[in-house]
Amino acid sequence: MTASLIGQAFRKCKAEGRPALLTYTVAGDPTKKKSLDILKAISKNVDIIESGMAFSTPIADGGDIQTSAHRAIQAGINLNETFKIIKEFKKSKYPRPVILMGYWNLILQFNENKFIKFCKKSGVSGLIIVDLPHPENKAFAKKCKKNEITFIQLLSPTTSKQRMKQIIKDSHNMIYYISQSSTTGGKLKVTPKEILKNYNKIRNLAKGKNCVIGFGITDKNISKFKSANGVVVGSLNSKIITNAIKKKHNPVIKLDKMTRKLKSKII
Amino acid sequence: MIKLKKNIPLIDQHDKHGFWGGKFGGSFIPETLRKPIDDLTVKFEKLRKDKKFLAERDYYYNNWVHKGxxxxxxxxxxxxxxxxxxxxxxxxxxxxxxAHKIYGAITAAMLCKKMNKRYLVTDTGAGYNGKMFSIAAKHFGLKCKVFMGHKDYLRQQPNVDAMKKNGAEVVPVYTGSQTLVDAVSEVMRYWVSNHEKVHLGVGSTVSANIFVKICGWSTAQxxxxxxxxxxxxxxxxxxxxxxxxxxxxxxxxxxxxxxxxxxxxxxxxxxxxxxxxxxxxxxxxxxxxxxxxxxxxxxxxxxxxxxxxxxxxxxxxxxxxxxxxxxxxxxxxxxxxxxxxxxxxxxxxxxxxxxxxxxxxxxxxxxxxxxxxxxxxxxxxxxxxxxxxxxxxxxxxxxxxxxxxxxxxxxx
Structure with missing residues (x-):
């Protein structure tokens, strides 16, 4: 049930002739309440919500998301609280499908089965686990599928074609393409054209699946990726929260404004 | 109960997913690092059987590290x-x-050259690993960058000075507790972004399977x-x-x-x-x-x-x-x-x-x-x-x- 919400969101965007807009924010950043307010505010313009599970030692994240994660942990976030935020969000006016994103240790400590149960209960549709690569993730991905949760496989520019084929074969209805070799929030070192060239190769191999592009996407370059099934904006949001705190602005308003801007650039 | 096998070095007693005893180790790494790690694994496994490579290693380990x-x-x-x-x-x-870190540093420098890379990066806590990497890099004509928690940077000043004297760039890390754990996180992030040009040597028998193996293979001397x-x-x-x-x-x-x-x-x-x-x-x-x-x-x-x-x-x-x-x-x-x-x-x-x-x-x-x-x-x-x-x-x-x-x- 929940997994199919992701498919529905993509179909709706396709019908509108535009990519899906996915935004990543860390649950609990800057506080539990504010992060929920952020989701409620931005979801009007967002198609799929990615919610980060704050981790103390995020090896694939750049400075902006690291700052968000630490801020959220300081403010008392943990997985129980993260699920509460998602549950509340799903009751709001625009209850977009939610993907949880994070690192394996949190799930391991929470207990895999309990985690999946909580995902279902709170209305989580998909999962991205950054440090649980293929093929080690096969067993867990299968468990997710059985429970109607999309396990989203990641592909990167360094993934060989042969490996790509295997990963695509084992993927569910959504794939995440990492635009370049960098941590999250890295400045684009390659042109959008080159990124799309690789991306299209994946699309050809993964017919019928929804492929999104993430890492390094901002309001400045998002319009270049209109031809994709979906685009993910993450670090930019963390940066906006950080700046809002510094200037004593309201991050909810600032992020709402930014997502409106992002949306306007892809329609 | 997990059991130690005889006549096989412990570093090689892992399963095909890289786990010792079925549960310790593995390679929990971002997708971007899979290929660089696979490449390094293939190269290392080949070189450790290569007589010329071993002879060179032995020369360094037996004479250059210490006379005898x-x-x-x-x-x-x-x-x-x-x-x-x-x-x-x-x-x-x-x-x-x-310190013993010199063994891993020499191996890393030799591997770096064999991988046709010119940059060597590593983490350091006490500063010894960084110092040894700076020594090896200098000797082998490589550039060197060392990530070090800021707290360690301040408390292990003599080793910081030594690294700099050897021409290495020392990057203080300000996140978290500003110690070794943060230095390792940061060097891994740096490698994610720069793996095409840079060879990563991890300072201890930690991190993904291959780094555990390379480090253990070196200190076994x-x-x-x-x-x-x-x-x-x-x-x-x-x-x-x-x-x-x-x-x-x-x-x-x-x-x-x-x-x-x-x-x-x-x-x-x-x-x-x-x-x-x-x-x-x-x-x-x-x-x-x-x-x-x-x-x-x-x-x-x-x-x-x-x-x-x-x-x-x-x-x-x-x-x-x-x-x-x-x-x-x-x-x-x-x-x-x-x-x-x-x-x-x-x-x-x-x-x-x-x-x-x-x-x-x-x-x-x-x-x-x-x-x-x-x-x-x-x-x-x-x-x-x-x-x-x-x-x-x-x-x-x-x-x-x-x-x-x-x-x-x-x-x-």
Whole structure:
């Protein structure tokens, strides 16, 4: 049930002739309440919500998301609280499908089965686990599928074609393409054209699946990726929260404004 | 119960997914690093069978690190003072640069060249790994960048100076506890973004499977030397030997023990000494002796200091080199297989041990990391008979700790 919400969101965007807009924010950043307010505010313009599970030692994240994660942990976030935020969000006016994103240790400590149960209960549709690569993730991905949760496989520019084929074969209805070799929030070192060239190769191999592009996407370059099934904006949001705190602005308003801007650039 | 196999180096006793004992280690890495890690794995596995590569390594390990093996000496005065077991030291700190990290650094530099890369990056806690990488990089004509937690950057100044003098760029890391754990995270991030040009050498037997293997393969030199030295000294391998080694990530302990894995533990026992932190402090860096839960840190499953939600704990120790919340999957395996025993000693224990050794022995000047192991030796030796041989790996020189020692003990 929940997994199919992701498919529905993509179909709706396709019908509108535009990519899906996915935004990543860390649950609990800057506080539990504010992060929920952020989701409620931005979801009007967002198609799929990615919610980060704050981790103390995020090896694939750049400075902006690291700052968000630490801020959220300081403010008392943990997985129980993260699920509460998602549950509340799903009751709001625009209850977009939610993907949880994070690192394996949190799930391991929470207990895999309990985690999946909580995902279902709170209305989580998909999962991205950054440090649980293929093929080690096969067993867990299968468990997710059985429970109607999309396990989203990641592909990167360094993934060989042969490996790509295997990963695509084992993927569910959504794939995440990492635009370049960098941590999250890295400045684009390659042109959008080159990124799309690789991306299209994946699309050809993964017919019928929804492929999104993430890492390094901002309001400045998002319009270049209109031809994709979906685009993910993450670090930019963390940066906006950080700046809002510094200037004593309201991050909810600032992020709402930014997502409106992002949306306007892809329609 | 997991079991140690005989006649196979422990570094090779993992399954096809890289796990020791089916659960420790593995490669929990972002997709972007899969290919660089696969490439490195293929290259390393090929080169370790290549006679020319091995000959070059042996030249460096046997001559350049130290003219012949690093010394193996009896601590006569300490033994007499304590009574009981006979205490020896394997003085690995006599190695070029002053610690065992030189072995891993040489391997990394050689691999870097073979991978046609010009940049060598690494992490450092005590600063020794960074220093050795800077020495090796300079010798092999490579550029070098070292990530170091800011707290360590300040407290291990002599090694920072040495790295800079050798032309390395030292990058202080300001995130988290600003110690080794943050330096390792940051070097992994740097590698994600720069793997095309840069070769990563991890400073201990931690991180993804291949890094554990490369590091252990390198430090194993210590026990190859020691085995011969023991036969020279005693005529044979004695009947009762205890090999004591401090354990942070666990590279020097693996190095001291690797050749002796197959011996019955009643003949040769292993004891790893972790950092218990300041007396009365709840923070420690001793996941094995405190039975921390298994978790995933820096690409490997291991016992790790963490809270109930899986957030990695901040640690505290006077020894920057031991101040790490996780520990090598190899040591997790050895603990669970019952082959090695792990205990912890406090900052104060290490300082007292250092003081006593400096008072009684003039041939060694152990840094605060091996001082933890000496503290254990001092505690147990009087209860043991003189037929027992205790060998402590004095794996680092105290020069880097001169400011801390002066502050805590009044003089260096």
């Amino acid at each position: 093996p690093t010394p193996f000496i009896k601590l006569e005065n300490l033994t007499n003072h304590l009574g009981g077991a006979r205490i020896y030291a394997k003085v690995v700190s006599a190695a070029r640069g002053g 210590i026990s190859r030397e020691l085995k011969k030295q023991m036969i020279d000294e005693f005529g044979k391998i004695p009947k009762k030997v205890k090999l004591l080694n401090c354990v942070g990530g666990g590279s020097s302990a693996y190095g001291l023990w690797s050749e002796f894995m197959d011996y019955d533990k009643r003949q040769i026992s292993f004891e790893g000494i972790e950092a218990g932190g300041p007396k009365n402090s709840k923070k420690h860096a001793a996941p094995l002796s405190n039975n921390s839960k298994i978790g995933v840190l820096h690409g490997a499953a291991q016992m790790v200091c963490q809270d109930k939600f899986g957030q990695i704990s901040e640690t505290e120790s006077i020894s920057a080199g031991l101040d790490y919340p996780g520990v090598s999957p190899l040591h997790c395996f050895l603990k669970e297989a019952g082959r090695a025993n792990y205990v912890s000693q406090t900052d104060e224990d290490a300082l007292s041990a250092y003081k006593l050794i400096r008072k009684l022995e003039n041939k060694i000047n152990p840094s605060l990391e091996p001082s933890h192991a000496f503290a254990r030796a001092i505690a147990i030796a009087p209860k043991l008979s003189k037929n027992t041989i205790i060998i402590v790996n004095s794996c680092g020189d105290a020069l880097k700790d001169k400011h801390i020692i002066k502050k805590r003990l009044g003089k260096y």
